[in-house]
Structure formats: C-alpha cells, structure tokens
Amino acid sequence: MTEAPDMVDNDALELLTRRLVSNAALNSAERAAVSALMREVECFEAGACIVQHGAPCRRAWVLLEGFAYGQIGSRHSRRQIVGFYLAGDLLDLHGALTGLSSEAVIAATDCKIATLDAEALVSLIEAKPNLGRAFWIETLVEASIAREWIMNVGQRNARQRLAHLCCEMAWRSREAGLGDGRTFSMPITHEQLGDATGLTSLHVNHTLRKLEAQDLIVQDGHAIRIIDEARLRAEGDFEELYLCRSAPRSM
Amino acid sequence: MTEAPDMVDNDALELLTRRLVSNAALNSAERAAVSALMREVECFEAGACIVQHGAPCRRAWVLLEGFAYGQIGSRHSRRQIVGFYLAGDLLDLHGALTGLSSEAVIAATDCKIATLDAEALVSLIEAKPNLGRAFWIETLVEASIAREWIMNVGQRNARQRLAHLCCEMAWRSREAGLGDGRTFSMPITHEQLGDATGLTSLHVNHTLRKLEAQDLIVQDGHAIRIIDEARLRAEGDFEELYLCRSAPRSM
DNA sequence: CGCGGTATTGACGTTCTTCAACACTAGTGG
DNA sequence: CCACTAGTGTTGAAGAACGTCAATACCGCG
Structure with a gap:
C-alpha cells in the first residue's frame, strides 16, 4: 500500500458528504459542491507522519482508510496522544484555517487520505456558508472529545x-x-x-x-x-x- | 452586581469585534454586521451556573467581565474543569450550533455576559461567511487549548x-x-x-x-x-x- | 535462524492521595 | 461588638496507585 492512487473516487466523496450531512442538513447544491474540494488521494505507511506539529500548512485531510492519531509534545517531554482518527474523520482543520498545525498526526496503520486544499475550502464556505457550518460543527465535536479526554486523564x-x-x-x-x-x-x-x-x-x-x-x-x-x-x-x-x-x- | 443591565454598550461590541478580527481579517461591512448579534447583557453572581451541561441551548455568550470556567462530570465522578474563560472569550458555541451544551460553564467571579442568539448567529454567517470563519477559528483555538490541557494532566x-x-x-x-x-x-x-x-x-x-x-x-x-x-x-x-x-x- | 519490537510478569520506589488537625478570614446573627 | 460558623488555606504523617527497573517470553520479519 505504498503506491499513491491520485484519483478521488465516489467512495471518498460519499464518505465526506455523509459526515457533513450528519453535522448539518445540506441541500443538493451544497452536496454537489463538496466534490470540488477533494483534490487527490495519498497513501501513508504505518508510522508515517501525515501532519507535522507547528509546521506551516495549506490544507486539511479526510481519512479514507486506516487509523491515525494526533500527538503533541516537545523534545523535553514525553509525547501525549490527544486523539484517535477513524475513516471519515477530518484531519488538521486547524492547520488549514490558521496556517499552522497545532498537532502532529501519525498514521498508526497504512492510511489512505484525501487532501482538501485550504484555498478551496475557504472559497467553498464563502459560496456555501451552510457547508462552513458543517465543517465548524466537526471542530466543535472534536473539541468536545478533547474535553472528555481531559476528564479521562485528570479524574x-x-x-x-x-x-x-x-x-x-x-x-x-x-x-x-x-x-x-x-x-x-x-x-x-x-x-x-x-x-x-x-x-x-x-x-x-x-x-x-x-x-x-x-x-x-x-x-x-x-x-x-x-x-x-x-x-x-x-x-x-x-x-x-x-x-x-x-x-x-x-x- | 446582581442587577441586569440589559443594554449592549459599545465596549461590549468592540470586545467581540476585536476578538473576531484577531481571528480573520474583516471588512467594514462585516464588522458592522457584528452589532446585530448581541441582544442583551446579563449578570451572574460568583458561583452561578451560566450554562448547564447537556441542556438544550439556543444561544452562545460573550464574556464581557469576570472569570468563568467550564466543567464536565457526572454524578458518579468528581468534576473536571476543562477550561478557563476571560473577558472576550466566547462561551458555548457548541450549544448554539448543535443545540446541546457539551460542558457546564460556571461563573468564578461576578460576571457580565452578552448573549448571542443562535438563530441570529446562523443567519449572520449565512450572510457573511467570512465572519463564520472568524467564529470557527475561535473553536479551533479552543480545541487546541484543550489538547494542551490533555498534555498537562496526562504527562x-x-x-x-x-x-x-x-x-x-x-x-x-x-x-x-x-x-x-x-x-x-x-x-x-x-x-x-x-x-x-x-x-x-x-x-x-x-x-x-x-x-x-x-x-x-x-x-x-x-x-x-x-x-x-x-x-x-x-x-x-x-x-x-x-x-x-x-x-x-x-x- | 536470528533479530527487533512488543507483550508479560514481578519486585521495588516515588508521587500523589487520603486522613486528621489546626489556623485564618469573612460573613452572620445575636 | 463579639461569638459562631463555614469556607479556605496550611501542615504533617500514613497509605495507595502508579511508575521504574529488570528479566523473560512472544511474534512477525528479513
């Protein structure tokens, strides 16, 4: 699984659309617009670093297949894993929006991932604000999960x-x-x-x-x-x- | 500080605008539109519960003055405090967007807070998607802070x-x-x-x-x-x- | 076959918690 | 004005949960 199939197929498109629909109701025009987002598909081997912490960034990702995790930590400290990612999850929206990734993302297994160009993402939500809401809710849920993880390790x-x-x-x-x-x-x-x-x-x-x-x-x-x-x-x-x-x- | 002044003054408006501008560049029309959001100002005494965990919710808040904290936890477990909020911070965007609050917010000191109606928020970002981006980034930073807190208690x-x-x-x-x-x-x-x-x-x-x-x-x-x-x-x-x-x- | 990473088990330390007292402060009511 | 109280801060000692260290077993892979 090291060759990079660079075509976005229907399965990938449907996976993302389904996720967004579960966040906010979308009409058919909005659903159709999603297809403009995904550019290409990349493959990462198990152990590979998909996103680097603190690195400049111009895109987000959709995990299509595999299992990945997010981690943070400096040289001086042990790393902390701050989230697990399954097929359908969005990766590094923070990086795409702010230009800097706030966590590293590592492939735990071989992963197939579609890229979302940051420029395209911004102009898409400019044209279809309701889609922006669907992405936003994705982030809100991610934050909610993070809070529960604080509870987990804290109490x-x-x-x-x-x-x-x-x-x-x-x-x-x-x-x-x-x-x-x-x-x-x-x-x-x-x-x-x-x-x-x-x-x-x-x-x-x-x-x-x-x-x-x-x-x-x-x-x-x-x-x-x-x-x-x-x-x-x-x-x-x-x-x-x-x-x-x-x-x-x-x- | 128990009387509720129900007028939104310029200071409150500027506080919110300044925060949003630090998230994304906004033109003058977008800045002007922000004023339509804030409805009224409420005061909470120290110890009061501003947002209830798991409660249905139709609005977000802007903390104007005071110090508050977010917490989660069921009856069976000790509570975990999952975030601190200062003047200028937005409260419970999760609740406003999904309709259910994912954390409780408690006033640590007497707090002055402006309400943001959820309907108004949604129609505002429908009209000015760039403002939606500014709010979204607020959530992304909040998630980033939560991840750092996981690191804190975990490692x-x-x-x-x-x-x-x-x-x-x-x-x-x-x-x-x-x-x-x-x-x-x-x-x-x-x-x-x-x-x-x-x-x-x-x-x-x-x-x-x-x-x-x-x-x-x-x-x-x-x-x-x-x-x-x-x-x-x-x-x-x-x-x-x-x-x-x-x-x-x-x- | 042999190697490296992972899982497993037990003994021993350390950090943090729990328990028990007491001091300090502010607020309350007599 | 002075108890009286409740909440918070402070200190010390004993105990538990978890980490560290050491050694061995397992398992996929070259």
Whole structure:
C-alpha cells in the first residue's frame, strides 16, 4: 500500500458528504459542491507522519482508510496522544484555517487520505456558508472529545480510563460503519495506548488483562470485543452525549 | 452586581469585534454586521451556573467581565474543569450550533455576559461567511487549548502542570488586555485549581508554595505575579504556539 | 535462524492521595 | 461588638496507585 492512487473516487466523496450531512442538513447544491474540494488521494505507511506539529500548512485531510492519531509534545517531554482518527474523520482543520498545525498526526496503520486544499475550502464556505457550518460543527465535536479526554486523564484511574476509551472507540467505530458495534479495531501498541491515557505501557497491559479477566472485554490481536457493554460503560462512567454531532433543530 | 443591565454598550461590541478580527481579517461591512448579534447583557453572581451541561441551548455568550470556567462530570465522578474563560472569550458555541451544551460553564467571579442568539448567529454567517470563519477559528483555538490541557494532566507532574497553567493564564490575560503581562488574576480556590489540573487541593497548595519559595511566582490574594518567566516556562515546558489564533496568510 | 519490537510478569520506589488537625478570614446573627 | 460558623488555606504523617527497573517470553520479519 505504498503506491499513491491520485484519483478521488465516489467512495471518498460519499464518505465526506455523509459526515457533513450528519453535522448539518445540506441541500443538493451544497452536496454537489463538496466534490470540488477533494483534490487527490495519498497513501501513508504505518508510522508515517501525515501532519507535522507547528509546521506551516495549506490544507486539511479526510481519512479514507486506516487509523491515525494526533500527538503533541516537545523534545523535553514525553509525547501525549490527544486523539484517535477513524475513516471519515477530518484531519488538521486547524492547520488549514490558521496556517499552522497545532498537532502532529501519525498514521498508526497504512492510511489512505484525501487532501482538501485550504484555498478551496475557504472559497467553498464563502459560496456555501451552510457547508462552513458543517465543517465548524466537526471542530466543535472534536473539541468536545478533547474535553472528555481531559476528564479521562485528570479524574479517572487506569481501569476507568481504558474502559471509557474502549466505549468511545466502540461507539465511534460503529458510527463510522466499522465493525459490528461490539467489536472495534485499535491497531496501536500498549506504549501508544499509554501515551493516550497518561499511563505506562506496563500499566496499560496489566489493566487491560484485568478487564479481560473480569469478562468486560476480549482482546483478539489489535481488535477488542466488548463482552458486557453495560458493565463497561458503568466502569468507565461513559456517556455518549459528548460524541453527538446532530443539530436537533436542523437548519 | 446582581442587577441586569440589559443594554449592549459599545465596549461590549468592540470586545467581540476585536476578538473576531484577531481571528480573520474583516471588512467594514462585516464588522458592522457584528452589532446585530448581541441582544442583551446579563449578570451572574460568583458561583452561578451560566450554562448547564447537556441542556438544550439556543444561544452562545460573550464574556464581557469576570472569570468563568467550564466543567464536565457526572454524578458518579468528581468534576473536571476543562477550561478557563476571560473577558472576550466566547462561551458555548457548541450549544448554539448543535443545540446541546457539551460542558457546564460556571461563573468564578461576578460576571457580565452578552448573549448571542443562535438563530441570529446562523443567519449572520449565512450572510457573511467570512465572519463564520472568524467564529470557527475561535473553536479551533479552543480545541487546541484543550489538547494542551490533555498534555498537562496526562504527562506532567504537579509542579509542571501548575507552572504551565500559570504561563498560559499570564499569556491569555495579556492578550485580553488584563494585567500587565507579568501579573494575572486567577480568582479560584485551590480546590478548583485541583479539579483543573487533576490534583487535590492539598497538593496544589503544597506545589504552589514551592514555586513561590523558589522565586518563580508570588501569590497576592488571587493574583499571581510571575517573577522569573524564563524559568517558569522551562519548568512548565510552555510553548505559546497552541494559543496563536492569527491566520498568517489572511484571507 | 536470528533479530527487533512488543507483550508479560514481578519486585521495588516515588508521587500523589487520603486522613486528621489546626489556623485564618469573612460573613452572620445575636 | 463579639461569638459562631463555614469556607479556605496550611501542615504533617500514613497509605495507595502508579511508575521504574529488570528479566523473560512472544511474534512477525528479513
């Protein structure tokens, strides 16, 4: 998966459109306008850096396939992983809008990604403000997730953090149409999971095996299956409110 | 400060306009349009709940005077404070756009706040998409700050957390035109500071006095003065990149 | 086959929390 | 004017959760 197919296909277009529609109601003209945004498709190998932290930036991305994560951190400190990205998620809108990326984005698996040119994005929302609202809501939800992650590392113990994260990823995977709702893929090492939860890889390991021993989850490679959802949600104090992107009153 | 002056004055208008201009270049028509947004001014007493978490919502707010903080948390868990708000900051754009507030906002001191009607906000950005961009960037910066807070509670020890927070609040206070850049106001208890940093009030106390004993800061009531900025920044591993809201290439 | 990265397990330290007291301040009501 | 109270700040000691260190097992890959 190293060759770069540089054509945007219908699947990619539909993936982005579906996401925007789930943020705000769009008429057919607005839907059609989305196709002008995506320029080309690029592939990144697992471990590759898609976006550099603090680098000047002129575009955003749509993750089409694969699993990526955002991280921040200077030389002096250990890195912190600040978000996970699934197929359908938008990457680095901050960079596209402000001209500087505020987080690094790393491909955890091989990733297929469509680019959104910043100029095109700005002139699109100039022409179709309602689309701008859909993108904006994407950012609002991202901020909401970040706040919940602060809660996770700030107030919960290792067990609760991992339980909560499992619930979140299961939920988001289901929303993205990946897995069956009970099973989801988290293709990262314990080391990275530790950097996301503020724990060491050793403690992640220990805690995950404990959750498994108590029949809350089962690990199968890098896939996780939730056995007892009710109990897991209770353990992690999970409430999906913060993940909801719909605008009840519509436009 | 319990009476509600329900008139929007020029100061309030200018505060909001200045903030939006620092996000995106605005022409005079766009600046003028901002005045249609603010409806009325409300006052909240210290401790009052301005926004309820999970409540249906039809408006956003501009903090005109005072100090507020955002928090999340269910009955079963201790609350986590996920952000501080100073004069000029926008509150609950998430609620205005999605119809549900994703965090509670509490007044730490008496606060004067202008309301932005959600309908008016949506139709304004429909008419002036460039203004929408300015609001959007506000959200992007908020998300960026939230990510840095994840870093704070996830990777740094008590000393670093408080040093970093002091640097952030000093920076933001200066940007907001409050204090002299070295001194800033943080009118909250150690308890609340602990809820923001993922520590206990006792540990906050201890750590703060240590920072003071080593001549990094001085506390004067609820004001903090930074004595040795270079050393404090080094301690907290502070880089202001994540706070920058300017779009270098403008529109 | 051998190598490097990852997972796993146990012993030992450190940071932070919890518990228990007490001091200081402001506000309240007598 | 003076208790009285409640909230906050301060200090010390004991305990728990999590990190660090060390060693071994596993597994895909060249």
